Amino acid sequence: xxxxxxxxxxxxxxxxxxxxxxxxxxxxxxxxxxxxxxxxxxxxxxxxxxxxxxxxxxxxxxxxxxxxxxxxxxxxxxxxxxxxxxxxxxxxxxxxxxxxxxxxxxxxxxxxxxxxxxxxxxxxxxxxxxxxxxxxxxxxxxxxxxxxxxxxxxxxxxxxxxxxxxxxxxxxxxxxxxxxxxxxxxxxxxxxxxxxxxxxxxxxxxxxxxxxxxxxxxxxxxxxxxxxxxxxxxxxxxxxxxxxxxxxxxxxxxxxxxxxxxxxxxxxxxxxxxxxxxxxxxxxxxxxxxxxxxxxxxxxxxxxxxxxxxxxxxxxxxxxxxxxxxxxxxxxxxxxxxxxxxxxxxxxxxxxxxxxxxxxxxxxxxxxxxxxxxxxxxxxxxxxxxxxxxxxxxxxxxxxxxxxxxxxxxxxxxxxxxxxxxxxxxxxxxxxxxxxxxxxxxxxxxxxxxxxxxxxxxxxxxxxxxxxxxxxxxxxxxxxxxxxxxxxxxxxxxxxxxxxxxxxxxxxxxxxxxxxxxxxxxxx
Numbered sequence: 001x002x003x004x005x006x007x008x009x010x011x012x013x014x015x016x017x018x019x020x021x022x023x024x025x026x027x028x029x030x031x032x033x034x035x036x037x038x039x040x041x042x043x044x045x046x047x048x049x050x051x052x053x054x055x056x057x058x059x060x061x062x063x064x065x066x067x068x069x070x071x072x073x074x075x076x077x078x079x080x081x082x083x084x085x086x087x088x089x090x091x092x093x094x095x096x097x098x099x100x101x102x103x104x105x106x107x108x109x110x111x112x113x114x115x116x117x118x119x120x121x122x123x124x125x126x127x128x129x130x131x132x133x134x135x136x137x138x139x140x141x142x143x144x145x146x147x148x149x150x151x152x153x154x155x156x157x158x159x160x161x162x163x164x165x166x167x168x169x170x171x172x173x174x175x176x177x178x179x180x181x182x183x184x185x186x187x188x189x190x191x192x193x194x195x196x197x198x199x200x201x202x203x204x205x206x207x208x209x210x211x212x213x214x215x216x217x218x219x220x221x222x223x224x225x226x227x228x229x230x231x232x233x234x235x236x237x238x239x240x241x242x243x244x245x246x247x248x249x250x251x252x253x254x255x256x257x258x259x260x261x262x263x264x265x266x267x268x269x270x271x272x273x274x275x276x277x278x279x280x281x282x283x284x285x286x287x288x289x290x291x292x293x294x295x296x297x298x299x300x301x302x303x304x305x306x307x308x309x310x311x312x313x314x315x316x317x318x319x320x321x322x323x324x325x326x327x328x329x330x331x332x333x334x335x336x337x338x339x340x341x342x343x344x345x346x347x348x349x350x351x352x353x354x355x356x357x358x359x360x361x362x363x364x365x366x367x368x369x370x371x372x373x374x375x376x377x378x379x380x381x382x383x384x385x386x387x388x389x390x391x392x393x394x395x396x397x398x399x400x401x402x403x404x405x406x407x408x409x410x411x412x413x414x415x416x417x418x419x420x421x422x423x424x425x426x427x428x429x430x431x432x433x434x435x436x437x438x439x440x441x442x443x444x445x446x447x448x449x450x451x452x453x454x455x456x457x458x459x460x461x462x463x464x465x466x467x468x469x470x471x472x473x474x475x476x477x478x479x480x481x482x483x484x485x486x487x488x489x490x491x492x493x494x495x496x497x498x499x500x501x502x503x504x505x506x507x508x509x510x511x512x513x514x515x516x517x518x519x520x521x522x523x524x
Contacts, residue, residue, distance in 0.1 A: 023090075023165060023329070023330075024323065024328075024329065024330060024354070024358055025054070025055045025090075025092070025165075025166075025305070025329060025330025025331070025332065026052070026053055026054045026055065026319075026330070026331070026351040026354060026355065027053055027054070027055040027056065027057055027092070027307070027330050027331065027332035028048055028051065028053045028055075028056060028057065028311075028332055028333055028336035028337075028347065029056075029057035029094075029307060029308055029332045029333070029334045029335070029336065030044060030048075030056065030057065030058055030059065030335070030336070030337050031334075031335040031337055031338050032059060032096075032100075034058075034059075034337050034338075035058050035059055035061075035076060035080060036061065036064065036076070037076075038075065038076070038079050041076065041079050041080055041083055042079075042083060044337050045080070045083045045084060045087050045089060046083075046087055047337065048087075048089065048336070048337070049087045049088070049089055051336065051344050051347060051348050051351075052347065052348040052351040052352060052355075053089065053336075053347075053351065054089065054090060054351075054355075055089065055090040055091070055092060055165065055330065055332075056084065056089055056090070056091055056092070057091075057092045057094055057168070057307060057332050058080055058091055058092070058093055058094065059093075059094045059096050059171075060076075060077060060093045060094060060095050060096060060150055061076070061096050061106055062095075062096060062097045062098075062106050062107060062108055062143075062146050063106050063107065063108045063109070064076060065077070065146065065149075065150065066108050066146045066149075067108060067109075068108075068110065069108070069110050069111075069142075070145075072146075072149050072153075074150075074153045077093075077150065077153055077154070077157070078153070078157060080093075081154070081157045081158055081163050081164065082157075084163050085162065085163050089163075090163060090164075090165045091163050091164045091165070092164070092165060092166040092167070092168060092307070093150070093154070093164060093167055093168065094168040094171055094307075095147055095150065095167065095168060095169050095170060095171070095221075096170075096171055097143045097146065097147055097169075097170055097221075098132050098134075098139060098143040098170060098217075099131065099132070099170045099171065099172075099173045099174075100170070100171040100172070101171060101172045101238065101250065102131060102172065102173070102174045102175065102176045102238075102250040103130045103131060103176075104120075104130055104131055104132040105130065107132060111132070111139075111142055115128070117138050118132055118136060118138050118139050118142065119132075119133050119136050119138075119139075119183055119184075119185060120132060120133060120183065121133045121134075121175065121178075121181040121182075121183055121186070122178075122181065122182045122183040122186075123177055123178040123182060124178060124182045126182070127177070129176070129177060129178075131175065131176070131181075133181055133183050133185055133186060134181070134210075134213055134214055134217040135181065135183065135185040135186045135188075135189055135213065136185055140217060140220060143221070144220055144221055144224060147169070147221050147224060147225075148224045148228060151167075151224065151225050151228040151229045152228055152229070154229055155228055155229035161231060164231065165231065165232070166231060166232040166233070166234065167225060167231055167232070167233050167234075168233075168234055168235065168236060168273075168307065169218050169221050169222060169225075169233060169234075169235055169269070170218065170221075170235065171236060172236055172237065172238040172250050172253060172275060173214050173218070173235065173250065173252075173253050173254070174210075174214070174237075174238065174249070174250025174251050174252050174253035175207075175210055175246075175247060175250065175251045175252055176247065176248075176249075176250060176251070177247055178206075178247050179203040179206035179207050179210070179245075179246035179247045179251050179252075180206035180207065180209050180210045180251075180252070181210065189213070190209060193209075195209050203245055203246040203247065203251075204246065206246065207246040207251045207252045207258070208252075208258065208261055209252075210251065210252030211252040211253070211254075211255075211258040211261040211262060211265070212261045212264065212265045213265070214252055214253070214265070215254075215261060215262045215264070215265025215266040215269075216265040216266070218235060218265075218266045218269065219265060219266040219267070219268055219269070222266060222268035222269055223268055225268075226268055232270045232271070233268065233269050233270050233271075234269060234270055234271035234272070234273050234305060234307070235253075235254045235262070235266070235269055235271075235272060235273065236253075236254070236273045236274070236275050236307050236308065237250075237253040237254045237255050237272065237273065237274055237275060238250040238253060238275055239255070239274060239275065239276065239277070239278060239284060240255055240257075241278040241284075242278065254269075254272035254273070255272075256272075256274075256287035256288055259272060259290075259301070259302065270303075271302060271303055271305050271329070272288065272302055273288065273305045273306065273307050274287065274288045274306060275306075275307065275308035275309070275334070276306055276308070276309045276310070277308070277309070277310045277334075281309075281318050281321075281373065282321070282325075282373055282378075285304060285306065285321075285322055285325075285326060285328075286326075288302055288304050288305075288306075289302070289303075289304040289325075289326035289328075290302040303328075303329050304322065304326040304327075304328040304329065305328060305329040305330050306322060306328065306330065306331050306332060307330070307332050308332060308333075308334040309331065309332065309333050309334065310333070310334065311333035311334055311335055311336050311339040311343050311344075311347075312333075312343055312346075313342055313343055313346050313411055314346065314411060314412040314414075315333045315343060315346050315347050315350070316345075316346030316347050316348075316349050316350030316351075316414070316430065316514070317346070317350070317373060317411075317412040317413060317414025317415075317429065317430060317431065318331070318373060318412070318414060319331040319347070319350045319351070319354065319414075320350050320353065320354065320371065320372075320373075320414045320415055320416045320428065320429045320430075321371035321372060321373035321414045321415075321416075322371065323354060323357075323369075323371070323416055324369045324370055324371030324372070324415065324416030324417060324418075325369075325370060325371025325373075326371065327369065333347060346430075349430070349514035350414075350429075350430075350514070352514070353416075353428045353429065353514060353516055354416070354428075356428075356483060356484035356485075356516065357416060357418070357426070357428055357484065357516075359484050359485070359486055359487070359488045360484055360488045360490075367418065367419065367420075368385070368418070368419040369416060369417065369418050369419070370383055370416075370417040371414070371415075371416060371417075372392050372413070372414060372415040372416075372417060372429065372432050373412060373413070373414045374392075374393065374394035374412060374413045374414070374431070374432065375394070375410055375412045375413075376394075376396075376409065376410040379393055379394045379396075379397055380392065380393045380394075380397070381393075382442075383417075384439065385419060387438060387439045388423070388436060388437075388438070388474065388521070389436070389437045389438065389439055389441075389442040390417070390434050390435070390436055391434065391435050391437070391442070392415075392417070392432060392433070392434045393432070393433050393434075394410065394413045394431060394432065394433075395413050395431040395432055395433050395508060395509070395510055395511050396410050396413075396431075396511065397433065398433060398508070399453075401510075401511065403511070410511075411431060411511055412431065413429070413430060413431025413432045413511065414429050414430060414431065414432070415427055415428060415429025415430070415432045415509065416428050416429060417434070423474075423477075423520060423521035423522065423523075424519075424520055424521075425518075425519045425520075425521075426482075426516060426517070426518055426519070427507060427509070427516070427517045427519060428515070428516040428517070429509055429514070429515075430509055430510075430511065430512075430513060430514050430515075431509065431510065431511040431513075432508065432509055433506050433507070433508035433509075434506060434507050434508070434519075435505060435506040435507075436474045436476070436506075436519075436521055437473065437474055438471060438472050438473060438474050438523070440470065440471030440472070441471060441472070441473050441474065444467075444469060444470070444471075472523045472524065473523070473524055474521050474522070474523060475504060475521065475522055475523075475524055476501055476504045476505075476506075476507065476519065476520075476521060477520040477521055477522040478495065478518075478519075478520045479495070479496040479497065479500070479501050479507045479517055479518075479519050480492055480493070480494070480495055480496065480517065480518045481493040481494045481495075481496060481515055481516065481517055481518075482516050482517070482518045483516065484516070490518065496517065507519050
């Protein structure tokens, strides 16, 4: 763990299993141009507080901060910090420096115009790209100077890390149109390092070459941040999705398959973070949730932090999954300031539940949690918790809601499931149903198709056609809807029984509901 990540874990927001306070970012990232004026900052940050965020991810624009070389204007940075402090929000600044989504569009005009002093990356055919070459020391020194000035200003405005809790260096760094830079400076390094001899040729080797050198570039900025105002540092990645080849996505960024090159080149970076917009949320998240492994010297290889995710009606369910399944450091829908009310509502509801869960005192050491996330194609997960077999499904697998079969796309169901003790669980989320069985009971379970009343279809298996039952069963002792206050104390709201549990068959939370259920079981 670097000093920066250790500092992150001292922000007293949430108690952890080790009784040490830990930051969990219930975040949202602003759209790219949302903080380019004081008036916009005044409007947007209070609105983010109302949505229920505890942290806002805000761009820091090189072109506006250093409009003339060596002349800095920190008006926007200062105002963001002041307004966030007023609203009791935390900030993560995103350094839109030499690269933003691969391109050098946020570099100041004086750098863009002087291509001799600040050369561009090139394709193999010699085509110059709107991408500053990471092999240019002039580009590095200009970027480093501006970034260092930003860090010094943050240190002056927020010396005790009360507001600014983390820094993103560059944004979705990577090559487009070509797997690597073929400019003269790049070719010189490529030959000097005998890259082709050591790693081979082709797109994969070219991407590895660029990954190492992008990482080395970022390391210079990271080391400066450590010296000036130490805080957690991360880099974010655009995913290599949809079968694209290197050069067709921002290649050589901090992607999961390049993690070793990034760790080698940028050891001062705390986190490699995925920006998840495509389908397959669970699969993308799993690639970046890399737990402690002996071969990594006792260090967590990568903690999951999702700084950008598509803001949609499923955002809340996905947040609950990320924290439940991977103990994520944070989750942040992108362009949340431009989202529709039904989209931000899912975030507000989910973050409200997560705040309560994180307030629990004291959290038990080694407490087990799971994340549930279901859609039309991925409807079920079976969890065996030391003999307690929980069959977790999308709410629409029950027969009662007409939206399940009317041809519409199912909204995702998501929840965080927590084991409080033997036969004692918390379930918080939306659109899920869970039943509980002993292991032997589950093994003997007969699959039945249910009618619209929730009972077996006529003509189902009868007791005369099934073998004798052996072993014990699990039943619901109580399913209580609860809340948790700021002091971590659980409060009873109402009992779920009868129709709400299908006469003791399961615990469920409807698609349009956001609830926390305290579930206790018994054996018979």
